Amino acid sequence: MSYSIDFRSKVIFTMEEEGLSIRETAKQFWIRSAFVSRWINEIEPKASRLRVSEKLINPS
Template sequence: MTYPISFRRKVLSVREKENLSIAQVDKHFGVGMASVMRWIKTPDPKTTRNKPATKIDREMLAQDVKNYLDAYQYERAKRLGVSTQGINHALKRLGVTYKKKPASPQSQRRRVAYLPAKN
């Protein structure tokens, strides 16, 4: 859960004024001890990652999507040598979505990948 900065600072100021332990702050405010310990180090939440995603090559992934339209994410992960969750995030970064459209009157579904238009 993400707490507002004002709440974090209030918790830390009350802790300092009343000379409370972290366990007492936990009981008083209902906030986890790990959260309080993290706030003592840096009260402001982190907004960005320190490092960009580098393991999955965007061009290789885009080519894989074009070559294998109906592939599952675990199949792409195996081909590219990365995790399934990594493929999930990389597809989101590429803007790839899977749309289902009727392939026949019997309501069979076929997945078709759409890549965003390049400007």
């Protein structure tokens, strides 16, 4: 089932405002916790994969 952006935002907002866990949030909205988890991961910025070369840190 596809959920609207508006609904997804409401779920995440409610979770943050009320300090709920993923499982509690899913139960409150009658949806699977996997959906909530996925939506959170889509919102959070991804970590950069850039790494500093070891040669730059310890020049020989």
